[in-house]
Amino acid sequence: MARLNTRDEILAAAARQFANVGYKGASLHDIAVEVGCSKATLLYHFAGKDAILAALVEPPARELAALDERLSAMSAGQARDAAIEGFVDLVLAYRREIALIYHDLPHLFHQPAFADVKPLTDRLVAALARGTDPSAQLAAKVVLAGTAAVVLDPECATDPDLRATLIGVARRALNTS
The missing domain is CATH 1.10.10.60 (Homeodomain-like)
Known part of the structure; x- marks a missing residue:
């Protein structure tokens, strides 16, 4: 073989x-x-471990950049809903990559492979929070972290309604309908 x-x-x-x-x-x-x-x-x-990491995170980082591009053309209300759905779709599509990012996130933001990811994540938080209110931004960060954590749970992997459930929970947590 x-x-x-x-x-x-x-x-x-x-x-x-x-x-x-x-x-x-x-x-x-x-x-x-x-x-x-x-x-x-x-x-x-x-070339080394950083290059391997860069190759692993390139596809979800590219998707995050595409989501950021779509959000930039939307009103605040449209952007929030699109950000919720887009992020849920991203973490569901890239569970393996999210797992490795999630465990080492604070350290990884200092790696060259993540240089463009931090600003994209910050803009995603702003879209979810609809601005710079600290409480709303904290809620947005909790939604992002919680969504990533849930998709890593093996028990959730087979839930056929996971996407809809995650979107509903995020909307409720961010006080949207």
Whole structure:
């Protein structure tokens, strides 16, 4: 049987390592061992752990940027509803990536791969909060963190109504209809 794409195997193993022991706790050696390749082979495909992280978070970061673009053209009321639905869709589509981001978020915002993600997240919070009111912004951050936490719960993974439930909870938490 032919071996899968080594680059993809490295990304899958790295995602598992990052989710299990965190970004800081994962080593290139452990990732290479899990893949069954040498560290040199791993470094042939990626310049280092930061490059692996960048490759893992690129798809959801691209989706977050697209959501930000859509929100920028909307009124505050439209933006809030679109932000709720867009974020729920994003976390449901990228559960694995959200898991690794969620566990190391404070540290990861200082990584080069996340340089553009923090401002996008800040604008998403502003859209959910409809401005800069500190209480509304705190509620928006709780909704984002809670949504991410729920999609990581294996018991929720099979809930056919999860998307609708998450959207409803976010709307109630942010006092929307």
